Amino acid sequence: MIQTRLAIVGGGPAGLCAAIEAAKAGVRVSLFDENTAPGGQLIKQIHKFFGSKDHKAGIRGVDIGKILLKEAYDLNVDIHLDTVVWGIFNQNVLAISERGQMRKVIAENLVLATGASENTIVFEGWTLPGVMGAGAAQTMMNLHRVLPGKRVLMVGSGNVGLIVGYQLMQAGANLVAVIEADDKIGGYWVHASKLRRMGIPIYTRQTIQKAFGHAYVEGAILTAVDDRWRPIPGTERELDVDTICIATGLSPLAELAWIAGCRFTYIPDLGGHIPIHNQRMETTVKNIYVAGDIAGVEEASTAMEEGRMAGLEIARSLDYLSDAEADRERDEIDSRLRDLRKGPLGEFRQKGKETIFG
Numbered sequence: 001m002i003q004t005r006l007a008i009v010g011g012g013p014a015g016l017c018a019a020i021e022a023a024k025a026g027v028r029v030s031l032f033d034e035n036t037a038p039g040g041q042l043i044k045q046i047h048k049f050f051g052s053k054d055h056k057a058g059i060r061g062v063d064i065g066k067i068l069l070k071e072a073y074d075l076n077v078d079i080h081l082d083t084v085v086w087g088i089f090n091q092n093v094l095a096i097s098e099r100g101q102m103r104k105v106i107a108e109n110l111v112l113a114t115g116a117s118e119n120t121i122v123f124e125g126w127t128l129p130g131v132m133g134a135g136a137a138q139t140m141m142n143l144h145r146v147l148p149g150k151r152v153l154m155v156g157s158g159n160v161g162l163i164v165g166y167q168l169m170q171a172g173a174n175l176v177a178v179i180e181a182d183d184k185i186g187g188y189w190v191h192a193s194k195l196r197r198m199g200i201p202i203y204t205r206q207t208i209q210k211a212f213g214h215a216y217v218e219g220a221i222l223t224a225v226d227d228r229w230r231p232i233p234g235t236e237r238e239l240d241v242d243t244i245c246i247a248t249g250l251s252p253l254a255e256l257a258w259i260a261g262c263r264f265t266y267i268p269d270l271g272g273h274i275p276i277h278n279q280r281m282e283t284t285v286k287n288i289y290v291a292g293d294i295a296g297v298e299e300a301s302t303a304m305e306e307g308r309m310a311g312l313e314i315a316r317s318l319d320y321l322s323d324a325e326a327d328r329e330r331d332e333i334d335s336r337l338r339d340l341r342k343g344p345l346g347e348f349r350q351k352g353k354e355t356i357f358g
Contacts, residue, residue: 002105004030004078006314007094009085009256010113012040013300014292014307016068018111021311023075025320030078030105032085032096038072039065040115041135042300045142045163061300062142068304088260092287109287109314112257113307116250116271116293121155124210130217134164134247141171149243153220154178155208159299161247162191168245169198176241179206179222181229208244209236217242252294260285265356270296276356280330281310289314298340305337 006022008015011033019029031038045061059067072079080098085105087095094105118133125131130149134156140146152173154165157180165175178195183204185192192202203222209231210221224235251272258264262275263284274296281289289310292303309330316326 002030002078002103004028004105004107005318006030006109006111006311007032007092007105007107008111008113009033009094010040010111010115010292010294011035011038011079011081012113012115012292012303013042013064013068014115014294014303014310015040015111015113016065016072017304017307018113018289018291018311018314019072019077019307020068020075021308022315022320023072023077023311025312025315027311027315027318027320028078029075030080030107031072032080032083032094032105034082034084036082038069038079038081042068045300064300085256088256108318109289110260111281111289111291111307111310111314112254112260112275112294113290113292113303113310114253114256114294116297117253118246119249119251120246121208121248123208125212125217128211128213128217129215130213130242131211131244131246134160134245137243137245138164138167141167147171147173148245149173149217149241151176151241152243152245153208153239153241154245154247156180156247156249157182157185157187157192157202157204158247158249159187159191160250161245162187162195164245164247165200166191166194169200173243175200176239178202179208180204181207181225183227207231211244217244220244250293250297252297254294257283257288257290257294260288262288262290267296267356270298274356278356279309279334280313281306282313287317302337302340305333305340309333309337 005028008031019031023029042061042065083098085096092107092110096103118135137148140148152175154161169175206222207225209223211217220239223231252274257275264273265276275283275290277283291306291310315321
């Protein structure tokens with residue numbers, strides 16, 4: 001059995017920052033992650049972050065993960081890897097499986113920083129080998145050094161699709177096209193521009209109708225769609241591809257919050273069903289907090305700030321920080337979050353958060 005003042009589920013940017021913020025104040029923290037290496041999505045993000053110095057501009061995601069991990073270890077955060085948290089029971093009791101051994105964790109406070117899962121779309125041939133999530137392709141390339149395919153179609157033009165598309169080309173694949181059912185590109189122009197400068201077409205108002213092949217993907221049929229996303233007959237065309245990457249959004253990975261009895265709300269702009277939480281990241285269940293994509297799908301920089309907010313509030317609630325100290329740091333985090341949510345792609349997320357905070 002493990003007893004701790006704060007248990008954190010998830011070792012990505014949100015979970016690590018929550019652990020660091022609480023541990024800096026003196027809180028005893030235990031962190032659990034099902035992967036064999038901490039860092040979450042950061043460990044496969046080889047691109048440099050941009051923005052401000054506060055948000056690690058100019059540093060590659062994989063290096064940010066290493067920085068956060070070192071800071072957590074230096075603060076004596078108790079990190080458990082290859083550990084699955086499979087249940088939450090009354091009084092914040094976690095059930096875990098650590099390298100095959102069942103154990104119980106009793107915590108005064110919990111932070112759920114479990115991230116998000118990839119959405120998929122269904123079309124004829126979608127179960128053929130060679131059809132995969134963009135995140136799966138990124139894991140194969142950047143973690144396992146396996147090229148997922150030679151001729152790739154990317155379905156979805158959000159940041160994930162654009163970034164992974166560029167990384168596929170860096171790894172030696174031929175990115176044949178990026179398609180988007182909407183009438184505009186969904187990700188940042190800085191990412192889209194990289195692909196366009198390399199001659200990669202980005203087709204809007206297009207979707208995939210069919211993947212075909214005998215035992216694996218050998219091609220794809222695309223079709224144009226109208227303003228209600230309905231296929232337009234007679235617009236079908238064939239692409240010669242052996243891999244189809246799906247980058248059609250993410251949904252909060254919130255099963256543990258459901259099990260814990262947290263109340264939820266549905267906000268499409270933030271990924272769907274998310275646990276209701278206040279500005280200090282506490283849910284409707286006392287002493288259970290959320291941070292990162294489980295609290296609404298945004299960016300890694302936002303996840304880090306939400307993790308800091310949760311860790312800070314827990315340290316304050318346990319009297320490791322005075323109200324004045326916590327208020328000062330909270331104002332700084334709020335300011336950075338507002339900066340991150342500026343611009344056309346951030347404003348709708350800010351509005352989504354406002355519907356929770358009231």
